[in-house]
Amino acid sequence: MGFNGDYSLWEDFRKTVKKLDRSNLLVPELPQKTTKTVAHEVDCVMEVLSARVPRTHLKVKPLSRAEIKKFIPGRMIDLHGYTRQIDGALSTFCAQCILDGIRDVLVITGKGHGIVKSATELWLNSHPEFIIGFFSIKDAMGESGSFGVRLRRK
Numbered sequence: 001m002g003f004n005g006d007y008s009l010w011e012d013f014r015k016t017v018k019k020l021d022r023s024n025l026l027v028p029e030l031p032q033k034t035t036k037t038v039a040h041e042v043d044c045v046m047e048v049l050s051a052r053v054p055r056t057h058l059k060v061k062p063l064s065r066a067e068i069k070k071f072i073p074g075r076m077i078d079l080h081g082y083t084r085q086i087d088g089a090l091s092t093f094c095a096q097c098i099l100d101g102i103r104d105v106l107v108i109t110g111k112g113h114g115i116v117k118s119a120t121e122l123w124l125n126s127h128p129e130f131i132i133g134f135f136s137i138k139d140a141m142g143e144s145g146s147f148g149v150r151l152r153r154k
Contacts, residue, residue, distance in 0.1 A: 060125050063133040063150060071135075071148050074102035079120060080110045086119050094130040094151055103151050106137075111145040124149065 063071070077093045079086060090107070097105055107124075109117040124134050124147065132152055136144040 060128050060131045061133045063135045063148070067133070067150065068135055068148065071104050071150075073104050073106035073148065075100075076106035076108060078108045079116050080108070082116055083119075086116065087123060090120070090123050091127075091130075094127075094149075098130070098151055098154055101154070103153070105149050105151060106146055107134075107149055108146040117145070120147065 075093075075097055077089065079089065082089060093105070097103075107120060109120050111117075124131050130151060132150040134147050134149040137146045137148055138144050
């Protein structure tokens with residue numbers, strides 16, 4: 001058939017296409033966040049962060065196989081492109097998840113050179129006030145670009 005035949009088929013098809021009538025579509029309205037609610041959320045997160053004193057008697061442990069099988073993340077954070085802001089981003093994310101009652105989260109670091117991954121792993125190990133345990137999620141090739149994390153309760 002070749003290019004000319006394909007192009008003529010495409011032109012014939014394009015002539016038969018009609019525009020979609022969007023007048024009867026129902027679009028749900030999303031609740032608007034006012035600056036007052038955003039400020040309140042920030043205050044709540046900061047309250048959780050300040051109340052979480054480092055607990056030296058607690059240890060972050062690797063999750064067991066049974067816990068890994070039951071792991072279903074409720075939220076995720078993507079740390080691609082982060083370098084210096086990892087501490088603040090993870091602290092705020094974990095505090096917000098704890099406030100919302102979410103226990104299992106996914107932290108995506110990417111494979112790359114491992115800079116973000118090693119910094120994230122160091123942060124996870126050094127914050128037992130937030131983290132119960134975590135594990136490295138491997139893809140089909142056996143490489144890891146993300147962590148499954150179990151958070152403490154409020």
